[in-house]
Amino acid sequence: MKTLLRYSFVLFLFLEGFSLNAQYGKQKKADALFNKYSFIKSSQTYKELIDNNYNVAYAERKLADCYFMLRDPENAAIYYKKAIQQPNIPIDYYYNYAVVLRGLGEYEEADTWLKKFKKEGGKNKMVRELKKEKPVLFNVQTKYTLQDVNFNTEYSDFGAYRFGDILYYISAKNGTQNPKKVYSWNEQPFLDMYTINLNDSLNTVTPVVGDINTKFHEGPISISSDGKTMYFSRNNYYQNHNERDQKGVNHLQIYKASLVNGKWTNITDMPFNNANYSVSHPALSNDGKLLYFSSDMPGGHGKADIYKVTIQENGTFGTPENLGPIVNTEGEELFPFINSEGTLFFSSDGHEGIGLLDIYGTIKNEENEITDIVNLGEPINSKKDDFSFFMFSDGLSGYMASNRNNKIGNDDIYAFETVLPLMLKGVVSDSINGKPIPNAKISLKNNLGSEIAYLLTDENGYYEINIDRRKDYSISASQEKYTDKTKIFTSKNIGKKITEIVVNLQLVPLTDIKILAGLNTIYFDFDKYNIRPDAAKELDKIVNLMTAEYPEMVMKIESHTDSRGSLSYNDRLSIDRANATYDYLISKGLTKERVIAHKGYGERRLTNGCSDGVACEEPEHQKNRRTDFIVLKMK
Template sequence: MKQTKYILVVLTIFISFPLFSQQGKQKRADTLFNKFSFVKAAKVYRELIDKNYNRDYATRKLADCYAYLRDPRNAARYYKTAVKQKNVPVEYYYKYAQALRGIKKYDESQEWLKRYKDSGGVVNANDFSKDVNFITSVFGADQQYFLDRFRFNSKFSDFGAFQQNDKVYFTSARDEGVGVKRLYGWNEQPFLDVYVADVNSKKNVDYSAKVKGDINSIYHDGPVTITKDGKTMYFSRNNFTKNSEIKDKNGLTNMKIYRATLIDGEWKNIEDLPINGDEFSTQHPALNVDDSKLYFTSDRPGTKGGSDIWVVDIFPDGSLRNIKNMGAVVNTESAEGFPFINNENVLFFSSDGHTGLGLLDIFATIKDEENNNEISSVINVGVPVNSNADDFSFSMNPDGITGYFASNRRGGRGSDDIYAYHRVPILNVEGVVTDAINGNPVKGAKITLFDDKGNQIAFMETDENGFYQINIDRNQDFKIVASQDKYIDDYRTFNSKKIQTELTSIAANLLLNPIPNVAKLADLNNKNLDYENVNDSTAIKQAKLNPIYFKFEKYNIQPQYALELDKIVKLMTVDYPEMAIKIEAHTDSRGPKEYNKFLSENRAKSTYNYLISQGVNPENIVEYKGYGEEKLINECADGVSCSKEKHQLNRRTEFVVVKME
């Protein structure tokens, strides 16, 4: 992209960050990390390490924090520990190699890069041929963005895609003219105009798709940003007003930001804004979340480098006041531009002054939440958004998943092309661990996550609400286990395959059954658990285990309830081989009573047969019996209108412990 101040480009990007939560220290650390609050996240990870809590995981994340904070010495210190861990992800060999480069230990860095490649890691041939900041490489290691087709590109320059509702606005030089062609001398392409198309349109976009009204002139126009109500547009244009081109003292036509109003479907009332000047350029408009601030690029007096990012307040009457330079953390001695503000009020921009992968790269700001949300650092957003070419005008649609950016990278159709993308957010498994008898949350339950080969991936403890949350990879198989000293373990198997892109969590709630130790039965009764006297002379009680459920008019064991029966098998064959139980099967009220009695007996028998087939001693099953619809657990008797869900609760088989030892 060889455009100077005559070219209008807007660079937008959105990265959605998870909402901050107080549920658990590890969850808090992960949330801070995902919001780019690396200073605060590092503090919490250090606390987890000091308490020896999920130490391996916390060490890796702490090293990542230091990498993103541009502190290679501390990053190398913790990566050195991380790479010694059992089953450490191979990407950490690469991260350690990059950190070692940051402290000029080049020989060691090459050794770890070789180990990374020997372990199956893929490294580009030119990775060490350029002195690219190691933080950039680390940040881009975990790909979250994937490229899609954008159908509206031309052989000329196309960029600045901005979607609002079902329309996509973009800037293009595609209008070659009919008679005399007007070409921009810099690149011999037509001048830029603003176009609009239906997002789902399959038609080619030609000159007839230009926005209606007075936006487009005979010089460069666009790209644009529009207020949330759709009534006001801010757009860039050459200094051209009332059919007159105005040049500065050097004979150059600078850029200005204009404002237009939508009237009867057309953009009218073009207004030259007071932030503009004839002797400097003002361009790349971007609005914040509530349209109260306008961010822009300018080389006005006070600019630090070739161009800087600035901001001005927009008052309710439309006046613009309090112009402010975004400061030295954002602006360098080179060129910054194309600001965008996401829904979290984080500033994103492009720069060739901050270290990047190529020419123009996209960067995001990090705010210090403990210091009045002041911007404390910037980070490169990584590949595939950034490349070794110019990458700019990145935007995110309201869905938080899809969007656009532009690049002049190889493989495009024109000089600058628009690329669509979809984002795959971080996925987690979360749930609540509950006491199966009284329904109370179980605090401090140990949650262990395993992969499909039985390797432990992570562990944590539930908070005071019994809640847990663990980040997981997509397209994998998992097993999650909940355990606590006073309970029988519970587990679930699940996978993250074919999960919709916009989903960020998988629910896996777990139930823990209290171990019905006879010596503790009196104490358990005092806690109002579901126990009944059977024999006062022996003080043995009956304890109900989790029921299993059946489909309507069926008595076969469903796969999800086979897992529940497997827990009973373990309890009766391993933990308490002398344990004895009764099986009681039931139906809902629908259908004749005689048929329901028969159906329940078959349910009892199929349950009995399953337990015996898995090794349970038949002598330890005192009785298996069907009760039909005699013992409904809710109001859903004959003649009562009930939902399918309520009827389902009655189609059950229950287990009663009559002897433990």
């Protein structure tokens, strides 16, 4: 039977651990979906985490952000209201809460949280633009870092696109077909397509193999999920024929190529190309059923709009469809890109932004309809042109291009990485029995020793809190039954994709049974040694402590009297009280090896000045009629 019980306990621990791992994996999935702007799916997963009581505070914050991005102020307000009650919450949550409250018409409450945001040091150019008529909803932005790639040249480089181990990009360097021929618009060579095998440590750059590059511009590109089909932009040059419109302009068109024996060949024209306007910047959906592109064809909203066209199963194409005024403006919408979750990103100079061309993401509802856009913010966007956005399937990294380096005509490629929120988490437990300690106070301090946040552990001894990267910290845990514990740790020099630091703390219990068991003083009646009912309740606490919490604890008993009566009589009375206490504990299941001594000290250890001849009231004498419990060993 004992073996079966032991097996059941181990099985419980295994299943519990398995469940935690499953929930942790679910959180990672939700975060990945959020980073890919798949807010419907991520919100559903965060709800599951909350339902399963896993990392609830974090899930509530992210769920609030999901509803914020989905432009759902009713639900966003519910979870922002919970989030702002959390300790050490980033102040942007105050701002976002104010925004959604404005959207609900709760203006006074909104102003309260907007003032809180500003009081905490918040600065946001959108603060002054919060109007009663229409709330501004684009403050939740993923943070990124940018890094210049080592294959940029003095010429224009952009359009980075990775498929497998091959990185494709567009560059004006060299001019593979006619090195001396330059494009009159910027006096640079015409654009060609190049590749880098990322398994090659030398990062050798070679022109794309096949029939893609010509004496005109090529790029950017999009490749089908099976890697066999490429859609790419090129000036109107097909089958060695160069076609211009009535004004002599050679517009961009989209062509399709097939990969045959490692070469891109079999170039075909698209049926929706037209010599009188540009059709360019192809972006293929993951399932290969939709092709997005930019065009200045007649009937659009502005200079250039984003369109989509259906690719039929037989390879034919439907009629191009304009994406409408949510995406398109009177300006230019260019460089569409579809990530692994089907989210559209594009560049525009027509939407409210930071500079010239900015990069935007789109937001979809449950019907997969685009309902709004969000500016990706700095540092992705700058005061200059930012475009050709490409995101890896992990949703955390990719490439984009910009001319922010102030060199005329010199676009450069940048690799971006998402700066993931960093969470400090851990469990505070008892160093003797390993059990979690609820309601332990956690104090987080900076490297100067100043407290920057505090919180309490939950019923499982668990805590979590968001922290900054690249900083030194100390964390302390305290609880009234334990000795304080402090650990020093750092968030410096950790990987950008690491999302959590675990710091567990074990507290050493105090060797004081009164504190550990939460005892009230065990008193005896005058001239009595029987165990009173109130004393029995306290002794039961000791039995439970030594049985359930510290099964290896060893102690001794010391009993005492008041000063009334002779010294010898009181010695005998205290011994009787010690024996009575001992007998009671043994009767409740403690062994003689656990209670190794029980002695009486009479009136020799009074707790106050009520000695012989001193007039004291009964309550003062009562304080001396007591039994103490001394811990000799914990484990």
